[in-house]
Amino acid sequence: MIEKAIEVLERLKKEVPLVHAITNYVAINNNANALLSIGASSAMVMSPEETYDFTAISDTLYVNIGTINNETKEAIIKSVISAKDHKKPVVIDPVGCAAIKSRVDFVNMLLKIGEISIIKGNVAEIKSLVGESANVKGVDSLDDSGNIDSCVKLARLTNTTVVATGKEDYISDGRRVVKVNNGTNLFTKITGAGCTLGAIMAATSACGDDKVISSLAALLVMNIAGELTEKESNLPGTFSTKFIDNLYILNSDMIRKYADIEVLGV
Numbered sequence: 001m002i003e004k005a006i007e008v009l010e011r012l013k014k015e016v017p018l019v020h021a022i023t024n025y026v027a028i029n030n031n032a033n034a035l036l037s038i039g040a041s042s043a044m045v046m047s048p049e050e051t052y053d054f055t056a057i058s059d060t061l062y063v064n065i066g067t068i069n070n071e072t073k074e075a076i077i078k079s080v081i082s083a084k085d086h087k088k089p090v091v092i093d094p095v096g097c098a099a100i101k102s103r104v105d106f107v108n109m110l111l112k113i114g115e116i117s118i119i120k121g122n123v124a125e126i127k128s129l130v131g132e133s134a135n136v137k138g139v140d141s142l143d144d145s146g147n148i149d150s151c152v153k154l155a156r157l158t159n160t161t162v163v164a165t166g167k168e169d170y171i172s173d174g175r176r177v178v179k180v181n182n183g184t185n186l187f188t189k190i191t192g193a194g195c196t197l198g199a200i201m202a203a204t205s206a207c208g209d210d211k212v213i214s215s216l217a218a219l220l221v222m223n224i225a226g227e228l229t230e231k232e233s234n235l236p237g238t239f240s241t242k243f244i245d246n247l248y249i250l251n252s253d254m255i256r257k258y259a260d261i262e263v264l265g266v
């Protein structure tokens with residue numbers, strides 16, 4: 001499975017997929033820099049007059065609802081419809097939906113009108129999408145249990161691949177489950193780590209049909225680069241900068257050396 005994830009990453013470097021990112025104002029610049037560092041290309045096009053056509057000419061769509069308003073909601077709806085019409089993968093990051101109930105309704109609406117490939121959220125967000133109570137503070141999850149159950153449940157309910165992040169991450173398509181143990185606590189000390197992961201996941205989803213594998217590829221890149229960075233700095237400011245450098249430096253052999261995953265049955 002690790003070799004298949006590496007194939008996705010090698011294909012990404014060759015093909016340089018264009019990610020259409022509709023993301024939040026907090027993480028927008030970090031997302032664009034992270035995508036460049038891994039070898040992808042991105043454009044943050046968020047005007048409702050432009051999004052249908054822009055998704056059509058992109059390789060993949062990233063929808064992050066962290067700072068949505070009426071205008072961005074309209075932009076997202078048009079992009080999600082375009083992605084369905086033009087058969088582009090879509091990754092949804094349901095930021096804040098564990099704290100703001102109307103965001104659950106918005107995500108459910110997108111699931112109805114579109115063909116969503118991957119839902120990626122922290123544990124509290126994934127729990128709230130399956131109707132379970134979650135321990136949450138704004139956009140941050142205070143929960144670190146029940147990850148696997150809610151992840152599998154949401155995948156089955158929505159017929160998507162679901163990624164539930166936290167200290168350990170779980171990926172499921174409702175049948176297979178993969179646990180990723182890599183990562184660093186420093187990701188909880190900088191803003192937008194989950195958003196960056198989602199943007200990377202959108203890029204990898206354009207480079208592999210199996211969304212469990214492409215999600216795994218994104219998690220390995222993110223979390224191994226984070227581990228390498230932690231060895232260089234445990235201060236949030238320098239960690240952020242050096243993390244972008246390590247995303248750029250990371251290669252297939254480093255992924256083979258450090259990947260720590262478990263393939264679990266359901």
Ligand SMILES: Nc1ncnc2c1ncn2[C@@H]1O[C@H](COP(=O)(O)OP(=O)(O)O)[C@@H](O)[C@H]1O
Pocket residue numbers: 121122123139140141165166167168169182183184185186187188192193194195197219222223
């Ligand atoms: N305590 C932790 N230890 C190691 N890695 C973590 C930890 N918490 C989060 N991560 C990693 O940070 C990234 C963002 O996850 P998370 O913090 O759950 O998302 P969000 O930023 O959306 O709340 C993921 O790649 C995850 O694996």
Ligand SMILES: Cc1ncsc1CCOP(=O)(O)O
Pocket residue numbers: 024026027066067095139191192193194195196
């Ligand atoms: C702080 C904040 N407020 C709205 S979106 C956002 C960023 C959230 O980033 P992440 O989900 O990656 O922690």
Ligand SMILES: [Mg+2]
Pocket residue numbers: 093095121122139194195
């Ligand atoms: Mg998040």
